[in-house]
Amino acid sequence: MKASILFVAFGLTGAAPAAKLQTPNDIVAAAPASAWKPIPADDLLVMDLANGGRIVIQLAPAFAPVHVANIRALARGHYWDGATVYRVQDNYVAQWGQNESDKPWPAGVAAKPPAEYTRPLKGLSITPLGSPDAYAPGAGFAAGWPVAYSPKGGWADLTHCYASVGVGRDLSPDTGTGGELYAVIGQAPRQLDRNIALVGRVVDGIEHLSSLPRGTEALGMYKDKAEDVPIASVRLASDIPEAARPAYEYMDTASASFARYLHVRANRHDDFYIRPAGGVDLCNVQVPVRKKVLTAARPE
Amino acid sequence: MKASILFVAFGLTGAAPAAKLQTPNDIVAAAPASAWKPIPADDLLVMDLANGGRIVIQLAPAFAPVHVANIRALARGHYWDGATVYRVQDNYVAQWGQNESDKPWPAGVAAKPPAEYTRPLKGLSITPLGSPDAYAPGAGFAAGWPVAYSPKGGWADLTHCYASVGVGRDLSPDTGTGGELYAVIGQAPRQLDRNIALVGRVVDGIEHLSSLPRGTEALGMYKDKAEDVPIASVRLASDIPEAARPAYEYMDTASASFARYLHVRANRHDDFYIRPAGGVDLCNVQVPVRKKVLTAARPE
Numbered sequence: 001m002k003a004s005i006l007f008v009a010f011g012l013t014g015a016a017p018a019a020k021l022q023t024p025n026d027i028v029a030a031a032p033a034s035a036w037k038p039i040p041a042d043d044l045l046v047m048d049l050a051n052g053g054r055i056v057i058q059l060a061p062a063f064a065p066v067h068v069a070n071i072r073a074l075a076r077g078h079y080w081d082g083a084t085v086y087r088v089q090d091n092y093v094a095q096w097g098q099n100e101s102d103k104p105w106p107a108g109v110a111a112k113p114p115a116e117y118t119r120p121l122k123g124l125s126i127t128p129l130g131s132p133d134a135y136a137p138g139a140g141f142a143a144g145w146p147v148a149y150s151p152k153g154g155w156a157d158l159t160h161c162y163a164s165v166g167v168g169r170d171l172s173p174d175t176g177t178g179g180e181l182y183a184v185i186g187q188a189p190r191q192l193d194r195n196i197a198l199v200g201r202v203v204d205g206i207e208h209l210s211s212l213p214r215g216t217e218a219l220g221m222y223k224d225k226a227e228d229v230p231i232a233s234v235r236l237a238s239d240i241p242e243a244a245r246p247a248y249e250y251m252d253t254a255s256a257s258f259a260r261y262l263h264v265r266a267n268r269h270d271d272f273y274i275r276p277a278g279g280v281d282l283c284n285v286q287v288p289v290r291k292k293v294l295t296a297a298r299p300e
Numbered sequence: 301m302k303a304s305i306l307f308v309a310f311g312l313t314g315a316a317p318a319a320k321l322q323t324p325n326d327i328v329a330a331a332p333a334s335a336w337k338p339i340p341a342d343d344l345l346v347m348d349l350a351n352g353g354r355i356v357i358q359l360a361p362a363f364a365p366v367h368v369a370n371i372r373a374l375a376r377g378h379y380w381d382g383a384t385v386y387r388v389q390d391n392y393v394a395q396w397g398q399n400e401s402d403k404p405w406p407a408g409v410a411a412k413p414p415a416e417y418t419r420p421l422k423g424l425s426i427t428p429l430g431s432p433d434a435y436a437p438g439a440g441f442a443a444g445w446p447v448a449y450s451p452k453g454g455w456a457d458l459t460h461c462y463a464s465v466g467v468g469r470d471l472s473p474d475t476g477t478g479g480e481l482y483a484v485i486g487q488a489p490r491q492l493d494r495n496i497a498l499v500g501r502v503v504d505g506i507e508h509l510s511s512l513p514r515g516t517e518a519l520g521m522y523k524d525k526a527e528d529v530p531i532a533s534v535r536l537a538s539d540i541p542e543a544a545r546p547a548y549e550y551m552d553t554a555s556a557s558f559a560r561y562l563h564v565r566a567n568r569h570d571d572f573y574i575r576p577a578g579g580v581d582l583c584n585v586q587v588p589v590r591k592k593v594l595t596a597a598r599p600e
Contacts, residue, residue, distance in 0.1 A: 090507045091462050117575075132432035134566075134579040162391050162487045172574050186510075187462045187488055187583050191568050194575045207390045207514040210486075214507040266434075268491050274472050275417075275494045279434035281581070283487050 023270045024261055028288045031257035036249040037144065038292065044237035045075060045200070046246060047096075049085075050230040053208030055183075056237075056246060057165050058289070059200040062143060063158045064116035067167055067197045070109050070178035075236050077106020079179060084228035085212060089220025091186030094209040095168055096231060097179050105177065115175050117194045118155040126156075127253050131266060131279035135159075135190040139282045141253035141262075145201075146282050148193060158198040161188045161283035163206045167197040185210040188283040203248055203289040247292040261288065323570045324561055328588045331557035336549040337444065338592065344537035345375060345500070346546060347396075349385075350530040353508030355483075356537075356546060357465050358589070359500040362443060363458045364416035367467055367497045370409050370478040375536050377406020379479060384528035385512060389520025391486030394509040395468055396531060397479050405477065415475050417494045418455040426456075427553050431566060431579040435459075435490040439582045441553035441562075445501075446582050448493060458498040461488045461583035463506045467497040485510040488583040503548055503589040547592040561588065 045057040061068040074080065079098070087095035105111065124142040126149065133139035136148030142156065149156035158164065164184045169176035175197055183202050202209070212229060215222040222228055237245050251258050266280035345357040361368040374380065379398070387395035405411065424442040426449065433439035436448030442456065449456035458464065464484045469476035475497055483502050502509070512529060515522040522528055537545050551558050566580035 088511075090510055131434035134431035134433070134581045135577045171571055186486065188581070189584070190581060191565075191573070191577050191584065193577065195573050210390055211388075211511055211513055213511055265491075268495075271471055273491070273495050277435045277491050277493065281434045281488070281490060284489070284491065 021270045022260075022264060023268075024264050027257060027261045027264060028251070028290075031251060031255070031261075031288075035252055035255040035257040036290070037252050039203070039248045039250060039289075041238035041245060041247070042072070042236060043200075044246065044248065045071065045234060046237055046240065047080075047234045048232045049208060050232045053205060055205040055208050056203050056248065057183075057200050058203045058248070058250070060145060060158060060198070063119055063145070064167075064197045064199045066110055066113040067116055067175075067178050067199050070113060071181075071199060072236060073106050073108035074178060075234050076239065077109075078233075079103065079106055080231055080234040083231045083234070085209065085231065086215075086228045087182075087219060087221050088185070088209070088212045088215050090214045092184070092189060092220065093182040094185050094212060095180060095182040096229075097168065097181060099180070099228075105179070109177060109179075111177060113175050113177065113197070115173070116197045118157040121149050121151065121154050121156045124149075124156055125254060127258065127262070129280070129282050129285070130262070131281070133282055135193055141258070141285075141287065144250040144253050144287050146285070146287065148282070157194050159188070159282060160184055160190050160192045160198065161201070161286070162186070163202040163286075164188075164198055165200045165202060166192070167199055169196060183209050188281075190283075203250075204246075204291065248289055249292050250290075251288040253287060258287075261285075321570045322560075322564060323568075324564050327557060327561045327564060328551070328590075331551060331555070331561075331588075335552055335555040335557040336590070337552050339503070339548045339550060339589075341538035341545060341547070342372070342536060343500075344503075344546065344548065345371065345534060346537055346540065347380075347534045348532045349508060350532045353505060355505040355508050356503050356548065357483075357500050358503045358548070358550070360445060360458060360498070363419050363445070364467075364497045364499045366410055366413040367416055367476075367478050367499050370413060371481075371499060372536060373406050373408035374478060375534050376539065377409075378533075379403065379406055380531055380534040383531045383534070385509065385531065386515075386528045387482075387519060387521050388485070388509070388512045388515050390514045392484070392489060392520065393482040394485050394512060395480060395482040396529075397468065397481060399480070399528075405479070409477060409479075411477060413475050413477065413497070415473070416497045418457040421449050421451065421454050421456045424449075424456050425554060427558065427562070429580070429582050429585070430562070431581070433582055435493055441558070441585075441587065444550040444553050444587055446585070446587065448490075448582070457494050459488070459582060460484055460490050460492045460498065461501070461586070462486070463502040463586075464488075464498055465500045465502060466492070467499055469496060483509050488581075490583075503550075504546075504591065548589055549592050550590075551588040553587060558587075561585075 085096040128140040167176035168180035267276040385396040467476035468480035567576040
């Protein structure tokens with residue numbers, strides 16, 4: 001599971017002393033079943049690279065419904081067959097799609113989606129981060145997602161954190177269709193918040209994008225077509241036969257387990273740490289996501 | 301130059317309209333010679349991978365003098381000959397050194413350096429970030445480095461940003477000698493600030509570390525020795541013959557150019573951006589560093 005390996009205690013060895021204080025991973029491991037929520041199969045986009053790497057993306061229809069509907073239509077219409085990862089810019093993004101192709105849109109794709117860069121704050125139940133944020137009046141978590149928000153402005157938006165997935169676009173008023181997507185592979189480029197449509201996050205396999213060779217052209221584009229990384233398929237989990245379908249669940253950001261996890265992320269006091277920070281950045285509190293082991297119906 | 305490719309305008313195409321507003325790169329390109337300061341050759345550590353990749357690290361003796369002295373002695377004593385990059389953890393760090401080797405320390409290496417996790421605030425001239433920071437009372441820039449600080453506590457420290465280089469250690473009170481180093485290759489792990497010795501930053505070639513395959517063992521360790529990435533040499537630039545010696549300069553963080561650069565980083569209003577954030581994270585204001593073209597003494 002990705003979330004667990006991201007933040008294990010740091011150090012060359014890790015001999016555990018007798019009175020071990022809780023790490024974020026300890027809290028995740030101890031969370032009861034009630035603290036977890038399943039990700040609907042219609043919200044999971046499964047991208048298989050031709051080299052065998054699998055990247056699983058959770059879509060966020062509550063934040064960018066038209067773009068997410070487009071992405072579902074593109075996946076169902078096999079739009080990305082023959083697509084590639086053609087841009088990998090260090091400390092920024094990996095981007096994929098049908099670059100420089102005029103492949104027609106499948107049925108049901110809105111050519112000019114609205115600018116879904118924010119949504120109404122109303123309707124979201126927010127767990128505040130509890131630390132200051134440089135990019136918005138408020139920051140926290142809602143429905144399993146990191147969000148920025150403004151009580152005064154009445155808006156909320158998904159934030160650009162590591163592994164966030166957004167829609168490549170040209171200059172405004174173009175918002176992109178969803179045919180070209182990018183994932184963040186470096187320091188959170190929060191300056192893009194509210195300037196582009198975020199549609200989800202990579203919940204598994206980000207390393208297949210983040211470890212790709214960097215493009216040497218402007219914007220991290222690969223110089224030669226031969227460098228492009230071919231994509232074998234992009235499918236919704238709901239279109240994969242149930243026996244082979246991957247499933248994931250995320251920690252409920254309104255749960256007591258998440259509150260404890262957030263507190264410990266801001267106050268690391270386990271073995272390695274001698275001075276807890278007393279604060280944490282929104283993008284350093286990755287919402288735990290884990291692969292669900294399917295207990296499929298079996299004849300007994 | 302690394303700094304310039306990190307933050308070029310985002311988007312698939314980039315046709316420039318007539319009235320173009322300044323980007324951070326425009327400001328860097330227009331900065332006068334007086335805005336730049338050379339990095340002393342004794343502060344540049346040049347690590348060549350056996351595969352040909354070169355990583356250049358600027359050392360920070362003003363923040364961790366004993367650890368930096370150790371690193372210089374280790375380089376001069378060829379301690380890292382035969383060393384490897386043995387750990388690459390996604391969204392965290394790449395780490396290298398003589399893992400699991402009992403190679404003796406060269407002369408002049410302090411076996412137990414002090415905990416150089418902070419330094420006195422006094423003596424530093426700080427350009428404030430101007431945005432809130434989740435990890436410290438104050439954040440800004442001093443002598444070309446991103447720093448956190450506390451006027452009340454009287455301390456300042458280097459911060460863990462993308463490409464920051466620190467000293468691997470075991471549990472406290474061990475502070476590490478400098479023989480095992482790591483570079484940040486993901487979201488700034490600021491929770492490590494003031495818990496470990498930072499000694500510098502990668503100013504060129506970070507992509508040779510960030511694009512390495514991720515280790516599949518705990519902490520991102522490579523499973524098999526065969527996966528380790530061999531290091532050909534680690535030398536101080538001052539020990540490289542002058543004609544072949546790489547040289548770099550950084551933007552003076554007390555200069556008017558840097559003030560303008562910082563302002564625009566917090567208020568992107570160039571072509572692509574429709575809503576400037578009005579704030580910026582410390583680690584999203586990478587201090588510009590550029591390779592210096594040597595005008596070596598030539599017979600005329």
